[in-house]
Amino acid sequence: MPHFTIEYSANLDDLVDMGATVELVRKAAVETGIFPLGGIRVRAVRCEHYAIADGRKTYGFLDMVLRLGEGRDLATRKKAGEHIFKALSAHLDPVFANSKFALSFDMQINDKETSWKRNNIHDALKVETVNG
């Protein structure tokens, strides 16, 4: 945790650098201060086939879902979500200026009772802090 999954219409590849977009979301997530650094994972899935609104092919979308663990209250989640959404939305201003486009972001909370993980990135980051 946390997991950010972006799905986007393939036509966005002409308008946005998606590598820069996932990196921007990662940084915004770090800035919220509510996530362990080693647990942050952002990714984007390109959707070749899509149909939006009245079906016009020139429309585009980017939808992001954050799955996070239990234990943060609503106010904390709302504040963090707002920070990340604002950063992403500003990053996509040129897309809104140049096309008809729908951006969205939702959060889901994972059930801690049925959640498993194994991660050696946390330790790698610690070693670095000690040695670096």
Place this chain on the structure above:
Amino acid sequence: MPHFTIEYSANLDDLVDMGATVELVRKAAVETGIFPLGGIRVRAVRCEHYAIADGRKTYGFLDMVLRLGEGRDLATRKKAGEHIFKALSAHLDPVFANSKFALSFDMQINDKETSWKRNNIHDALKVETVNG
């Protein structure tokens, strides 16, 4: 909202036109009358790697999840879901006739407290209605 995400086994590309499939779901969603036109987003994600049932490679699947906003009662959601599923299922009759295949459709409701969006498609559609 609403978001329709299809995941499908790559072998379906030989049996189905996936561009036509997302367009069919879009139309069926419009026909339910419960969604704002400008919010409808359907997409399909091709899954190159998959393993189904007893592992036979010729099996296929198409799974669709709809994420929608709060505020529609169960009867409304069931009726809309049934309409969309019937349309999709009929569209895939040839796949069922020619292969062993699993189709599924589930709904999830997004928490409105942690949901953000920005969308200039709604306005584009309105302008068109006024001018068109």
Place this chain on the structure above:
Amino acid sequence: MPHFTIEYSANLDDLVDMGATVELVRKAAVETGIFPLGGIRVRAVRCEHYAIADGRKTYGFLDMVLRLGEGRDLATRKKAGEHIFKALSAHLDPVFANSKFALSFDMQINDKETSWKRNNIHDALKVETVNG
């Protein structure tokens, strides 16, 4: 049901055979004994764009979500999830040994009131059992 969806960083393709990975998850799911054989669907989605932890490009992740139907108690779900996670984790030991990597697995329960399906794999498996 059940649906296993894996999302993974594209750099994993150099370290893991993803076809073997979905097949391993399928087998582990069968071994739990709690799922109807014909309903098991495992798939993997390659994520070309990703950003992890402090952003280092060499990090990798594999995240799996299981969506399953209602009707199994928590103890049953935990035991099944643990079995599947252990198998997947052991399969990925070489990735942990050779890279900084984050593995995760979460379960979600679908609402049976808004769940539709059509599946001719169940019948194909039955015919085989009778004739085979």
